[in-house]
Amino acid sequence: MHINPYLFILPCTPGQIVWNYKDHTQHELDLNYSTRLAQLINNPNLFDINNIIDTELLDAQILTTSKIDCPAWGWDELSKIYHIGTQNIPCEHTPQNIQEWSRQYLEHCTEVLATSPAAPVRADHSPRDLIALPALAALNNDSFRNALMQRKTCRSFTGAAISLQDVGTLLYLTLGYLRERDSACDPSIAEGLSARRSSPSGGGLNACNGFLLVQHVDGLAPGVYAYHPAEHALSFVDQLPSEPLGNLLAGQHFINNLPLGLFITARLDRLWWKYQHSRAYRMAFVEAGHLSQTFQLVATALGMNTWLTGAFADDQVEALLKTSGSAEQPLFFVGCGASDGQAMCQEMRDLLQVAQP
Ligand SMILES: Cc1cc2nc3c(=O)[nH]c(=O)nc-3n(C[C@H](O)[C@H](O)[C@H](O)COP(=O)(O)O)c2cc1C
Numbered sequence: 313m314h315i316n317p318y319l320f321i322l323p324c325t326p327g328q329i330v331w332n333y334k335d336h337t338q339h340e341l342d343l344n345y346s347t348r349l350a351q352l353i354n355n356p357n358l359f360d361i362n363n364i365i366d367t368e369l370l371d372a373q374i375l376t377t378s379k380i381d382c383p384a385w386g387w388d389e390l391s392k393i394y395h396i397g398t399q400n401i402p403c404e405h406t407p408q409n410i411q412e413w414s415r416q417y418l419e420h421c422t423e424v425l426a427t428s429p430a431a432p433v434r435a436d437h438s439p440r441d442l443i444a445l446p447a448l449a450a451l452n453n454d455s456f457r458n459a460l461m462q463r464k465t466c467r468s469f470t471g472a473a474i475s476l477q478d479v480g481t482l483l484y485l486t487l488g489y490l491r492e493r494d495s496a497c498d499p500s501i502a503e504g505l506s507a508r509r510s511s512p513s514g515g516g517l518n519a520c521n522g523f524l525l526v527q528h529v530d531g532l533a534p535g536v537y538a539y540h541p542a543e544h545a546l547s548f549v550d551q552l553p554s555e556p557l558g559n560l561l562a563g564q565h566f567i568n569n570l571p572l573g574l575f576i577t578a579r580l581d582r583l584w585w586k587y588q589h590s591r592a593y594r595m596a597f598v599e600a601g602h603l604s605q606t607f608q609l610v611a612t613a614l615g616m617n618t619w620l621t622g623a624f625a626d627d628q629v630e631a632l633l634k635t636s637g638s639a640e641q642p643l644f645f646v647g648c649g650a651s652d653g654q655a656m657c658q659e660m661r662d663l664l665q666v667a668q669p
Pocket residue numbers: 463464465466467564620621622623
């Protein structure tokens with residue numbers, strides 16, 4: 313008999329909460345059960361099939377008949393609990409089509425809006441005398457300002473193909489190691505850490521990677537591709553899943569015809585190497601955020617609209633990217649294409665009875 317390695321035990325007088333952070337299940341144990349569990353943790357071979365507590369602990373998968381292997385983890389247990397505990401969040405029902413998504417999302421928003429939001433400004437921080445700021449200065453580059461002004465999240469795409477040149481531009485300016493910065497490389501930078509992107513990177517590690525999801529690009533077969541930033545090239549990873557994209561992205565079926573998407577992943581083992589403290593986990597998120605915004609601004613500057621999400625089932629995405637069981641974690645998804653510019657899909661607009669613009 314074995315103890316499930318994904319358990320986290322919280323004191324909660326008079327008992328203990330045993331949380332299986334991988335399966336997202338919780339059990340409340342009284343003193344008898346907690347005492348018996350402590351004995352079994354000390355020696356799992358004490359398991360007794362005739363002891364009702366033992367069989368209940370087994371049924372609850374607190375005990376397991378076969379040994380469960382944990383993947384290597386380079387930071388502390390707390391960050392591991394956070395990492396695994398926030399993966400593959402169970403969803404009661406993933407919407408199977410755009411109508412279902414629209415109804416479910418509207419219901420959720422209606423419930424949320426019926427409660428009061430936190431105040432935009434903290435009560436203990438309300439402004440007394442506001443200092444008005446001057447109007448915008450002219451930027452050296454108007455197109456940068458325009459991209460910032462025009463970027464918006466759209467949820468209605470036409471499905472029109474994107475050119476391969478636009479895909480290359482997007483990838484180079486978002487994730488590529490910029491050859492233009494090679495000559496300006498500071499001699500104080502350690503060997504192997506001199507690659508630079510348009511976005512900053514924690515420790516210069518470039519711990520984030522990109523996997524392209526190609527649905528409709530001229531000159532590139534549909535599929536999943538890995539981007540190689542040093543070579544500015546793609547390699548084929550796998551075919552697209554047979555089911556619609558929305559199934560992979562938490563039932564958000566309004567993006568089923570998105571021509572191009574990018575999964576931003578983080579190589580946690582690259583962060584472990586330089587940063588021993590699990591606080592560096594936060595840096596992976598921050599880096600992914602920079603890359604996501606850059607992707608959106610470049611896509612906007614190329615005349616496209618953009619969409620983004622962090623809502624997906626990690627194990628499905630990892631299987632698709634062929635990163636399962638590795639220290640590479642998908643963090644975020646950004647996509648782009650031609651759109652009618654609507655923030656919401658027509659199905660939701662119909663439910664809300666929003667007039668055509
Ligand atoms: C971290 C993050 C997660 C988001 N997740 C989703 C999502 O799952 N689905 C979605 O349709 N939009 C998502 N959005 C988009 C926001 O809804 C959108 O940015 C927000 O409504 C503001 O609109 P704007 O992007 O047009 O300025 C996300 C945005 C961020 C920054």
